[in-house]
Amino acid sequence: MGEPSAKTVDATDAELIARWQRGDQRAAAALVERHSRPLARFAAILGEREQVEELVQDTFVRAFGALDTFRSDSSLRTWLFTICKRLLLDRRRSERRRKDQVELDEGHAVVEYDALDGMVGEETAQRVRDGMERLSPLQREVFTLRVSEGMPYGEIAEVVGSTEGACRVHYHNAIKSIKEYLSDD
């Protein structure tokens, strides 16, 4: 696999899909490069800890296996996030069934964070984490997709299975809560 060229970097998702379907592996690499990190962030914020990469890989394998059925009514990004969330929920269900590990309360997902790159002080970062961990799962999903991925509410609604208006309310409640944690001196 070579480095994605400028041509692949600038191409739209739809163009890259068409090229991959004609056998261009670099197009697949460009799509994975473009979407894997956001998916990993989403999975981590949703509480996936040790198997984020596996989850992201499964998401891409599922998506690429069904690309012939993908209709560009929604964006590829939205589709990938939807698949990722569905896979994550399936895993949690099967984990609960097996009961071979401590049940993870969706409302208190524990997220492990790498060292921040200096932009946020450790104390501030901890406050943000505390605030995020106390959000409801739906609030956290909406907030992450809005803040981290810059998704419009319509797309967020598709991913989380809610309405645009409800997502807007979830976002504003979430940011209000985070601000309260930050100003809690």
Place this chain on the structure above:
Amino acid sequence: MTDCLNEEMRDRLPLLGSDALDASETAAVRVHLAGCAACREELRAVEFSRAVITAAAPRVDVGAIVAALPAPRLRVVAGSGTGARAARQGGFRRSRSYLAAAASLLIVASLASPLLTGVFRESPPVGVPDTSLTMTGPESPVAPPPAIPSTPVAAAPGLAVEGGLSDLSDDALSALLAELDAIEATVATEPVTLRRAIVETPGESR
């Protein structure tokens, strides 16, 4: 600090710096931020949150993911000759076409064989006007041949497939061959000349 009442601007704060906002929208948000402390504080919370979310995500191996992807189902472009599956489908379609053609041929042959047998058995004798050989349509370059009485023809030997020539006597056969030799065939006149030779002078030809 109380929240800003401008919901539209607050909604755009997380999109600042992304492709989701165009240049004019970005400029409007910047102008609003310059005069709104509440939104500046909210933007700070957004940026901190984004940094924390980014730090939460482990690195992923793009190469490993790409290697695990299924192979694309190649679409055959005309003339490319690629795609084993498509090629197999093409072969299947071709063999189906051949089978259909063979079946059609068999059906036509089985239907036509009794008719053809009947045609050969009922071939008219020489001298009988065969209108199927003459051009009588408006596009015909020559006039249709004159009507020939059928009475003498019944007695004339024919060129029927079944034993017609063998019934001729040696003289009659020689005469017939001589007539045939004399005729430099032109399609439109040949049958007429032959018929005249046979019909009008049957005695001479025998």
